[in-house]
Amino acid sequence: MVSFSRRHFLAGAGIASAGLSTGLAAPALGQAANGKTFRIAIITPRENIGDVAGFKDFFANARIKVEYDMRVVTNMADMAGHIEALRQTRPDLIFTIFTPITQAVLGAHDAADKSKFILDIPVVFSSVTNPVASKVVPSLEAPGRNCTGTRHIAPLDTQVRTISLMKPVKKLAIIYNPAESNMVVTADELRTLQQPLGFQMLDKPVPMDAEKKPIAAAIPDLVQAAAKEGADFIYIGPDTLVGSNNSKIVADTALGLKIPTFCATELPVRQSEMLMGLVSRAYNVGRFAGYKASEILVGGKPAQAVPVETLKRFSFIIRIPVAQKLDLYPPMRLLNIAEVITS
Structure with a gap:
């Protein structure tokens, strides 16, 4: 289980309203x-x-x-x-x-x-x-x-620490498309964090068909398998198939099974009933x-x-209606730094 102070969290994650300082004024660029x-x-x-x-x-x-x-x-x-x-x-x-x-x-x-x-x-x-x-x-x-x-993407260890601020995590499931190389890299990195951060990773790659294409229809089954294995949280990375194209299916299935979801990218959290995300x-x-x-x-x-x-700063987003359905209420140290979605 990860133990982690709010001060450490804020300093390490750089959480705030994400801004941009280019160091080059707009008129100067236009003139140049x-x-x-x-x-x-x-x-x-x-x-x-x-x-x-x-x-x-x-x-x-x-x-x-x-x-x-x-x-x-x-x-x-x-x-x-x-x-x-x-x-x-x-x-x-x-x-x-x-x-x-x-x-x-x-x-x-x-x-x-x-x-x-x-x-x-x-x-x-x-x-x-x-x-x-x-x-x-x-x-x-x-x-x-x-x-x-x-x-x-925020550093992966910071993402896991953020999840652990919401609730203790002993088993963290990752559902991902193994045909996306960035997700294979993400799963490999998450695997290396198990011992230092004290959790067990439940590896749930989307199965492939005979032509080596991912079977999107199998995603709900992966969520259910994670539930049967006792997942405390489901992690969704920067995955086009799972996160972008099937976020609603993941979120709805997980919510029906009372499993909270975390996403590393912004739109799935805004467009589906994922619980939360730490995003640029x-x-x-x-x-x-x-x-x-x-x-x-x-x-x-x-x-x-x-x-x-x-970017040096990331935004932390929580969907309060989802938290209510899960009977999982964010601690004040998270609400103090979160963008709260109430609809």
């Missing part, structure tokens, strides 16, 4: 661009996503003129066509959202094939969970290739990515010299 209109291609799984809104707003507020080529990818099999089109149009910069799309554009840093990936146009990525473990970059401080970007606001992550793009386009920095960073 000298009226040039930049062409930026955005590759995203959804157009109405916080990262995209924040990224665009940064450039609008900085008075930098941009023409956007918006490419919404709902099927990763379409990526080859988008990459070929970008080779033809050659935008000034490419903005990618999430790990799978970023990997599809850049390839692995130690084995990137220029015939399959884009290696000669600057790329800024947003909300990539672990760029080093996913082989997007060899180093956060010095990316060393044609890309940089932002991470959006997607809008602010996108704004931060916009700033990094401006360093390249306006500031003239090579992408490989711009460090990959995470």
Whole structure:
């Protein structure tokens, strides 16, 4: 069981309303661009996503003129066509959202094939969970290739400590898509935290079909299996299949079984009956990515010299109606720092 003071929690997690200090005033950026209109291609799984809104707003507020080529990818099999089109149009910069799309554009840093990936146009990525473990970059401080970007996940040990502030956790279940490399990395890291943080991990990967595609219909069964094994909490990481596309199924099934849920990303907590999350606001992550793009386009920095960073502050969200249904009431030390959702 994890024992952990509020002061330690606040200092370690950096929890507050997530803000962004770029250190570069908007008018100065606009003037530095000298009226040039930049062409930026955005590759995203959804157009109405916080990262995209924040990224665009940064450039609008900085008075930098941009023409956007918006490419919404709902099927990763379409990526080859988008990459070929970008080779033809050659935008000034490419903005990618999430790990799978970023990997599809850049390839692995130690084995990137220029015939399959884009290696000669600057790329800024947003909300990539672990760029080093996913082989997007060899180093956060010095990316060393044609890309940089932002991470959006709080340190995993801080997430587990946050869960333990809500209730003692002896068994923590993780439900995830093993076809998403960032989630395999997350599960591996969570496994290493079992002994130092005093919990048992219940490993619940989504099963694969004969074509090695995840079977989303099996997700409720995984929640039920976690319940039978005595899970105190269900952890949902930055997982597109489980967290983004099936968050309501996870939340509803878990709530019916009286198991609290924690999510590492913002939208599943806001859009379903997950109990709580420790998150970076997607809008602010996108704004931060916009700033990094401006360093390249306006500031003239090579992408490989711009460090990959995470916002320094995270937002803690609790859904009070879910807590009431679970008969699990947040301690005051959590309510003091939380964004409380009452509907």
